Amino acid sequence: MIDIRARRPLWRRTLAYLGNAWRLVVLSGVRSWRRDLSATTPALGSMTLLLLMTGVFGLVGVALAHAAADQAASASVLDVYLASDATSDDIAALHSRLAADPRVASVRVITPEQALAAARSRPGLGDLADLASANPFSGALEVRVRLVSNVGAVAASVAGDPAVDSSQPTSYDPEAYRGLRDLVIGVGGVGLVLVLLLAFVSYAVCANAVRGLALARRDEIALVRLLSARKWMIRGPFVVEGVTTGAFAGLAAAALVAGLWWLLANVGSAVFLAVLPGVGLRAVEVDAAVLISAGMLLGAVSAAFGVRRLAA
């Protein structure tokens, strides 16, 4: 009879340990997953739905980020109105001072004619401009500030300059900016709460599904504990099952999100541009990769914590 207790070299024992761990955890987990597929289906469905929601939220988030970036770009433009009696030297001095400011990205001179042409292109303003006998717009400097948060400081720095109109120096409206900032913080906070809530619900649903599967096999778990199985031998296959379920749920969710995106982009492009502006194929690819990874992570974590009491 083969002596199973014979002393073997360390390298042989290490390799054997790794090989047996692979068989006991990975292969056994995949085999259990395949055998329990019918029992796993509800967990798979729940995970797919939650990940689909996450994926759609992700694309909406990308669209919101694009919109916020556009808004920030337009909000960071500050018009400095020039005084009607400002000399060209004063204007040149102000231009060079602003251009040298590290907070400023660029400065462009807008002549009264250009200001009038821009006003004519805006609905309503064109008619008003036509009613006036002379050009009502003065010249201005269009200052593009690097950060929206610096717009107020730049506006304050130009007030009192001899080249600037003393009655209305800039287009900066502190109330409007404060409102915009509050809106961004509010939307971000609500988004964060929603993401945390979704993560908690996903974990709870998946952990309960895995715990249900483990409870159905508690006799087997009790037996393998009596067969001197280590904790990792009991929990490992469940984690592999969780990862496999999560990967499949992530794949299904990614396929559904990609299908939805393709449908909106190709069939209802007008709706798509209104609902998800700036969401391209690259964003969908990243979203799909995140969904598959999140599914695997969710499956692993919920399985590891879901069976910890049974395996202990």
Add this chain to the structure above:
Amino acid sequence: MLIVAAAAAGWGLFLVIDKVGRGTQKRRSPVAKRAVSPVKRAALQRPLLEMSEVRKAFGKRVVLDQLSFSASLGDLVAVTGDSGAGKSTLLRLIHGQLRPDRGRVWVDGHPLHRRFLRGIERVRRDSGFIFQDHRLLPRLNALENVIVALQMARPDVPYGVIRRSAHEALEAVGLTEDRGKFPAELSLGERQRVAVARTLALRPRLVLADEPTASLDEGNAKRVLELLSHAACDGALVVVATHHLDFRPAQVISLPRLPIPPKTPRRLRRK
């Protein structure tokens, strides 16, 4: 390139550690004999299994009381008694599945009577339990049941050795042909023989068999008892709980059926 270099370095490190480890073992062995402390020497000379004044009750029902015995490696011990006398309870106490209410249980130097069981995994790894209801894993076939048990108890043994050992164990119980069958496809006797093969393939130092021949016909029962006797001859301590003494044990522990306390009506207890 970096991975290959890391793997080669790791391999080299393993070989060095292995060589150093074996070298020190060789050098240490004669010294170690002299350096063993008196406490450790006493523990090594102690019988593998020692129970003293053990009491176990389930509620008010006392199953075992004032039970004391000891047994060493190579002993074949029979535990006899009527149904409900506490044979299975005794085996579960030895296996660490239960804790005694009073008294002491020492297995291989490990105190299993303590609240916090230290070294219970080692005790279980070195012992095999043949359950009365065989308890095979239903999703695995006969061969896989034996292999998985071996892998769990001895993960550092190469898979090829484990597989050959499992084949041998099934051959020893006459189940070579049925190794691919699942427990549901096997008869009660065949399942019990798989359970016996699963335990004996581990070559444990302590074998606990809870009525291993209860569901077997005469021929198979004889074969299983022979295997258990061989295990004892090979140096294992074998404890068999049985109704019928069909073999020659070195020691017989006869458990009396302790009286069940009469149920007192709640009305009388209040008075």
